[in-house]
Amino acid sequence: MRRLINSFRFACNGIRYAIHTQQNFRIQLFFLAAAVSLGICFQISEIEWIALILTSSLVLILEIVNTSIERLVDFMTSEYHPKAEQVKDTAAGAVLIASIMSVIIGLIIFIPYIF
Numbered sequence: 001m002r003r004l005i006n007s008f009r010f011a012c013n014g015i016r017y018a019i020h021t022q023q024n025f026r027i028q029l030f031f032l033a034a035a036v037s038l039g040i041c042f043q044i045s046e047i048e049w050i051a052l053i054l055t056s057s058l059v060l061i062l063e064i065v066n067t068s069i070e071r072l073v074d075f076m077t078s079e080y081h082p083k084a085e086q087v088k089d090t091a092a093g094a095v096l097i098a099s100i101m102s103v104i105i106g107l108i109i110f111i112p113y114i115f
């Protein structure tokens with residue numbers, strides 16, 4: 001039980017670290033809060049909530065993984081290295097793809113309610 005509580009505490013520390021150090025993570029949380037408010041306001045359907053929650057959490061998850069990869073690369077080397085650049089850039093690319101998808105899904109859900 002103690003191990004389980006500790007794992008939970010360490011994971012929460014990781015999330016707190018991302019919130020404190022990553023501006024992008026805070027922006028993504030803001031967009032999530034805005035989307036949830038719009039969802040409540042427009043009373044979107046169950047399937048729309050599922051799509052919204054899945055796509056938003058995917059962005060947040062990938063941002064945390066990206067942060068973790070960045071820290072790992074910084075820990076491994078402080079020098080410029082093309083491989084380090086590729087590792088960081090591909091991780092950032094994953095976040096970008098998820099963010100674009102989440103904007104598209106958000107538009108598909110909310111545009112019919114707005115107009």
Ligand SMILES: Nc1ncnc2c1ncn2[C@@H]1O[C@H](COP(=O)(O)OP(=O)(O)OP(=O)(O)O)[C@@H](O)[C@H]1O
Nearest residue numbers: 021022070077078079080081082084085088089092
């Ligand atoms: N050691 C390195 N070798 C080569 N290129 C690097 C290296 N470190 C960073 N870069 C390049 O700089 C970009 C930005 O890296 P950086 O770690 O500063 O990311 P960031 O998004 O500014 O994250 P943070 O602000 O959290 O540190 C990377 O995507 C990569 O292209």
